[in-house]
Amino acid sequence: MKQGPIACTWSRSRSLSLSLAVLAALAVPVGAARAQDAGQLNVICSVQAEWCNMIQTVFARTTGIKVNMSLKGSGEALAQLIAERANPKTDVWFGGTGDPHLQAAEQGLALEYKSPALGQLHLWAQQQAQQSGYKTVGIYSGPLGFGYNTELIAKKKLPVPQSWADLLKPIYKGEIQVANPASSGTAYTMIATLVQLMGEDKAFDYLKALHKNIAAYTRSGTGPIKAVARGETTLSISFVHDGPGEAMQGFPVATITPSEGTGAEIGSMTIIKGARNLDNAKKFYEWALTPAAQEMGAAAKQFQVPSNKAAKIDPRVPDFKKIKFINYDYAKYGASNERKRLIGKWEKDVNSLPR
Secondary structure, three states, X not given: OOEOOOOOOOOHHHHHHHHHHHHHHHOOOOOHHHHHHOOEEEEEEOOOHHHHHHHHHHHHHHHOOEEEEEEOOHHHHHHHHHHOOOOOOOOEEEOOOHHHHHHHHHOOOEOOOOOOOHHHEOHHHHHHHHHOOOOOEEEEEEEEEEEEEHHHXXXXXXXXXXXXXXXXXXXXXXXXXXXXXXXXXXXXXXXXXHHHHHOHHHHHHHHHHHHOOEEEEEOOOOHHHHHHHOOOOOEEEEEHHHHHHHHHOOOOEEEEXXXXXXXXXXXXXXXXXXXXXXXHHHHHHHHHOOHHHHOHHXXXXXXXXXXXXXXXXOOOOOOHHHOOEOOOOHHHHOOHHHHHHHHHHHHHHHHOOOO
């Protein structure tokens, strides 16, 4: 069953007002002495910048803890944590696709921590925690699909692709962007989805054929939908929850999910083993699992499904009941060896080909 296009007409001012309202409601200024005593926290954030900035600001104002935040795609974040293994500089990794978080757990980079709030979360979020030995937890979920620029589609007289198969049509040559799976969890989710949907041999035959139509492989998973929004490309393979935020800013963006079926990410959160600011890391972790904190995603124009069952669902969040999902094996495709093998195969068999 196909998902209908998601589009939104909110203005920039309305969006900004909502963001400021959330900050005003949640942020309680603290005294200078308390801020000095509360210490600091080092966070890698793998969601979009506005959401990262909002949680940084609100958590700091409500607790007095100084948050040092760096923004990285989930593939890059995992690479940094591996590089820092002997001397961790990160306390918490927030957001990004769940597969790299499971790999961090498998490789001994994550701290086991069983939150008292687990029972408040959706089953898929609890399962993410259980599979990792409670070394990560699900904080949101969102489906993979296609973004498209409605103006360019009309101008070029192109049909809106309805399926994975449609993307292989010659009419889309040079019209598609997707991220590089070596640096992007979004793109790795695409590969893992296709392998589970088609079988590995057919999936890689598909990726080789798709390669001919790709204009660029971006470093970040959000890069393609932003390029669609700005008219730099017609189509993207991306998480559909990234579309409404671009549309809210006035860009001609809509999204759709493929008719054959698709996968979904379980965005996750991890406390890093050897965290220098462990007490503050646990405070942030518990805070990030609360309904109020999770509702900031929508306030920052991010429309995933929050993992806390009590969090309000924004009407622009994709309706999971209208999307055909595959039975995504998070444990298998979240394993380090499988990720490394599939990305290596993509680099050798697909990315090396001419376009």
